[in-house]
Amino acid sequence: MALAEAILVCLTDRPMSGYDLAKTFDASIGFFWRASHQQVYRELARLRDRGLVDSTEIEQRGKPNRILHTITKSGEEAVYQWSLKPCKMPSIKDELMVKFYALENVDIPALREQLGVRIDQHRAKLSAYFRIKERFYDGKSLNVAQKGKLIALTMGISNEKELTITLENALVMLQDVEET
Amino acid sequence: MALAEAILVCLTDRPMSGYDLAKTFDASIGFFWRASHQQVYRELARLRDRGLVDSTEIEQRGKPNRILHTITKSGEEAVYQWSLKPCKMPSIKDELMVKFYALENVDIPALREQLGVRIDQHRAKLSAYFRIKERFYDGKSLNVAQKGKLIALTMGISNEKELTITLENALVMLQDVEET
């Protein structure tokens, strides 16, 4: 399970609470690995049991207390060991594509609508990527950690760009089908 | 759960056994929705319970008997109703990207190796798509069902092409990091 490793990776940057991590999985690392807050809290408990993170409660006034999680030496070792193992192909599960595959049994105006929504989602993601790139990486001298994040970001950008174009083309192809 | 719908979609084409379906989920529709044979058999049992497929055992000599599944009227209706509902964004879970994100804590030669493997996988998929396109779709007059499959295939092709290029660029960017 790579959720454990994704959490550990986030904690190499700085100690975080479950809440911080959940937000991180909704943005930055969440671009490559999505997880809900429930998943994060559950996995943190396991990591604590396995001794890969240290958890300390921090008193706060006016807000609920936070539990700050710090990666341990064995946590860092676990990340390194994981990095040596081959990685799985991301599993493909795309309803939109299945609907195209089933075009004859599908409501085409509804599909057109859903395709439009999907295009907007990719465009939104693309502009989010750009904002991050401009803000944190453009015209700055970078260390290895930052260079890695920039490579991931760059891959994300070109992927989203291409997906947008591909889906726009599909919209045109769909129009051809409707005209017959 | 869209596995049910993906199976029903396959059965709109022709009645199939679980074994046939499992193979289909390893190729054609499997390009957009992966499922193992166990998942397929389990889901078929549920579809049978819900009256969305009819299952009949066929006697065979020299081979185990097959159970042939045929989509029912309510099965077809279920596909149509599903087509009206908005579809989820495919969930993103890509270990390779997480490893780039964690570049400082990762073994870079191992990552380079894994990146090479991934590039080969995309190239293999691309040529599989091309073979199918040439064999079944090029220079033929197509009905709506076939046009839909061709659109899906065309999207698959441009996506795999772009992914290959993106990952090759990442290989170059990784080299830059290693040289410093």
Next chain:
DNA sequence: CTTTGCTATGCAACTATGTGCATACTGTTG
């Protein structure tokens, strides 16, 4: 002064997916 939203953590139940195994017969290859 009530509603909404943010910070902060987590349980319980459910659905989905993956891994390993079991069975059983046939045809082909070495």
Next chain:
DNA sequence: CAACAGTATGCACATAGTTGCATAGCAAAG
């Protein structure tokens, strides 16, 4: 003739992920 690959179905267990809920206090907006 033994070993392996292919056809065909399926159970049991384990891991992963989703949905809904519960708590609880503060700040800001209407």
